[in-house]
Structures are given as structure tokens and as C-alpha cells.
Amino acid sequence: MRYHLYSPLPNGDGGLKVPFGVKTDSGVIFVRDALDYEERNVFFLEMVASDGKYNATASVRIFIEDVNDNAPVFEQPLYEVTVDEEERDLPKEFLRVIASDRDKVNIESCYSITIILLSL
Numbered sequence: 001m002r003y004h005l006y007s008p009l010p011n012g013d014g015g016l017k018v019p020f021g022v023k024t025d026s027g028v029i030f031v032r033d034a035l036d037y038e039e040r041n042v043f044f045l046e047m048v049a050s051d052g053k054y055n056a057t058a059s060v061r062i063f064i065e066d067v068n069d070n071a072p073v074f075e076q077p078l079y080e081v082t083v084d085e086e087e088r089d090l091p092k093e094f095l096r097v098i099a100s101d102r103d104k105v106n107i108e109s110c111y112s113i114t115i116i117l118l119s120l
């Protein structure tokens with residue numbers, strides 16, 4: 001028995017390289033190239049088994065799981081703020097900074113930091 005894995009779409013899955021291979025004698029699928037959830041998180045492939053005379057086909061769907069591999073990024077590199085002296089209404093919020101994260105894996109992937117003026 002011989003096994004072949006291929007992308008059913010022309011042009012190698014829409015021009016995207018398939019990062020998986022198959023051992024043609026055993027049907028074992030393996031990761032051949034680095035995976036990146038943020039680039040692509042699902043692959044729809046086709047597996048063909050051939051006995052030399054007849055073929056059978058099965059669909060293979062591979063879902064990539066997200067890991068925390070990107071650092072959070074602030075919306076801007078510098079925040080400047082001017083605060084009046086002698087502020088009486090304390091605590092007073094005066095600046096909010098937000099950082100985002102390409103990873104979806106952690107629910108706290110969006111950070112919001114509010115700096116609160118506690119005393120002057």
C-alpha cells in the first residue's frame with residue numbers, strides 16, 4: 001500500500017505551502033515545516049491510498065492550536081501626558097494605554113492599563 005497526501009486546491013493549496021508530509025509506505029503524517037497559527041490555522045488535505053491498481057481517498061483536516069508565541073504590542077511607543085498640579089479630585093484617571101496581542105490562546109491577550117493619579 002502506498003499513501004500520498006495532497007492539497008485538493010490547485011497551485012499547492014492556493015499558493016500556500018503545505019507544511020505536512022506523509023510516509024508513503026505507512027501513511028504516517030508528519031510536520032515538515034514550521035507551523036504558525038497566526039498565518040494559518042486549518043488545512044484541508046486529501047489522502048490517497050493506492051494498492052497499485054485501485055485508489056481510495058480520504059479527507060484530512062488539520063487544525064493548528066494557538067500557543068503564546070507573540071509578545072504584546074503597545075498601540076504607540078510613547079505616551080506623553082500633562083497633569084495639572086493641585087488636583088483635588090483624587091484619585092483621577094488621566095491616561096489609558098492599550099497593548100494588543102496576536103495570540104488568541106490567552107484570554108487576557110488584550111491589556112489595558114489605566115494610570116491613576118493617587119496623590120500629587
Ligand SMILES: [Ca+2]
Pocket residue numbers: 068069070071072101102103109
Ligand atoms: Ca502573546
Ligand SMILES: [Ca+2]
Pocket residue numbers: 037038066067068069070102103104105
Ligand atoms: Ca500564537
